[in-house]
Amino acid sequence: MRAILDIVLLVLQIYIWLLIASAVLSWLVAFNVVNTRNQVVSTIGDFLYRITEPVLRPIRNAMPNLGGIDVSPVVLILLILLLENVIVRYIYPNVF
Numbered sequence: 001m002r003a004i005l006d007i008v009l010l011v012l013q014i015y016i017w018l019l020i021a022s023a024v025l026s027w028l029v030a031f032n033v034v035n036t037r038n039q040v041v042s043t044i045g046d047f048l049y050r051i052t053e054p055v056l057r058p059i060r061n062a063m064p065n066l067g068g069i070d071v072s073p074v075v076l077i078l079l080i081l082l083l084e085n086v087i088v089r090y091i092y093p094n095v096f
Contacts (some may be wrong), residue, residue: 001095005087012080016052017075022048 025045028034034041052073059072 002092005092008085009087010082015078018048018051019077022052023073027059054084 020064023036025041029036029041029045036042036045055076056072057071059075060070063075
């Protein structure tokens with residue numbers, strides 16, 4: 001059972017890095033640092049959008065409009081870190 005919890009924690013960490021990569025790529029596209037006409041950039045952007053958007057959309061809908069600032073990745077990262085702490089502190093020690 002601890003192996004399954006280790007895999008869950010690893011997946012949560014990878015998802016945090018995917019959220020960060022998605023946010024950085026969106027900034028780079030917004031400031032015209034990278035061109036989305038490039039096939040590699042477009043493929044990476046599409047992958048990151050498909051992975052992160054289904055989880056971020058409900059958070060964006062629940063939050064008030066803050067203008068052009070999107071803090072939903074930060075909220076999701078904080079929720080994932082909270083979930084990781086709950087797993088490590090309360091579930092992991094009680095599993096044999």
